Amino acid sequence: MTYLDLNTRKDPQDTHVVVGMSGGVDSSVTAYILKDQGFKVSGMFMKNWEEDDTEEYCAAAQDLQDATQVCERIGIDLHEVNFAHEYWENVFEHFLHEYQSGRTPNPDILCNKEIKFKEFLLQAETLGADYIATGHYVAKGHTENGNALLLRGADANKDQSYFLYTLQQHQLQKSLFPLGDIEKPAVRAIADEQGFITHNKKDSTGICFIGERRFKDFLSTYLKPNPGNMVGADGKTVGQHDGLMYYTLGQRQGLNIGGPGEAWYVAGKDIKSNELLVVQGHDHPAMLTHTISAQGMDWVSGIAPSIGDKLTAKSRYRQQDQACTISKIEGDTIEATFEQPQRAVTPGQALVFYQGRHCLGGATIHSSW
DSSP: OOOOOOOOOOOGGGOEEEEOOOOSSSHHHHHHHHHTTTEEEEEEEEEEEOOSSSTOOOHHHHHHHHHHHHHHTTTTTEEEEHHHHHIIIIIHHHHHHHHHHTTTOOHHHHHHIIIIIHHHHHHHHHOOOOOOOOOOOEEEEOOOOSSSEEEEOOOOTTGGGGGGOOHHHHHHHHHHHHHTTTOOHHHHHHHTTTOOOOTTTOOOOOOOTTTTHHHHHHHTTSSOOOOEEETTTTSEEEEEOOGGGGOOOOOOOOOOOOOOOOOEEEEETTTTEEEEEESTTTGGGEEEEEEEEEEEEOOOHHHHHHTTTTTEEESSSOOOOOOEEEEEEEEEEEEEEEEEEEEEEETTTTTEEEEEEEEEEEEEEEOOO
């Protein structure tokens, strides 16, 4: 079975691929597929956090052990690198700044941009790598002029193109995604057949540096809480919040607002007055918007949309594709107007555009109305 088309002129035996080994099942099978197809393969384990990486909070030690066992079984070398300094400066500090500013960032997107497809790529090239490979559920295509296209993974439940929209051409051209046309159950089946210790390992969720701790407890160790009022749609105070950074738009749990009527939801944040806007009802008008404005555009293959283009987009990872029209492009800002109202659009998250299977790129959400 052919799992991917490298679009390379080199013979596989002369092509060195360094696989980002996370200690999970996806990277395990990625390395196996490449080795099975005849490529010269080695692995690299990235340590990105060491502030308080005890077993209680971060599973890095176990992940390294699992990655080591898999590489030994496949018969490839495993290199270890420490990117904790780069992660702190280029991902974590931005993460804190965004929360302090009342936004809700997506550190996975920045980690892919700054660490997995930048620092990892540079380190792999020092080992003579022709390509890097990861276990992301995305695929690659190419335009007639040779530009690489970022495509959704075949497994709709696992597609991760949303997290990779910031990739630049040189990063995508140098990257391989063997799992792009495989569904997750098949990946686990391959791992089981090969006797990998990772075959039934639970998928990692969340962010390593938070681990099993409550998000609120973690954030409070780095940012000073600033309590304030919770204000309803009528402007009346209905409760107290512990700090705007602890809440995200659309949130229901943890508001601790009593009284009759429908459940309360977070609908907005007023940074100047330090007030949290809350409303009753899942689909309250204050929760719904038709136009989203985003800043800092990245177009993976250099193909930028034009005003009037009809596309689909996601304003959060697990969202179904939403039909929209590009209504404005000015400087580094893009606006999209949606056919259906969008609920709880959150500043700091990504607005990612698609044309069929093709992920064009996106930008960071600034506001909506």
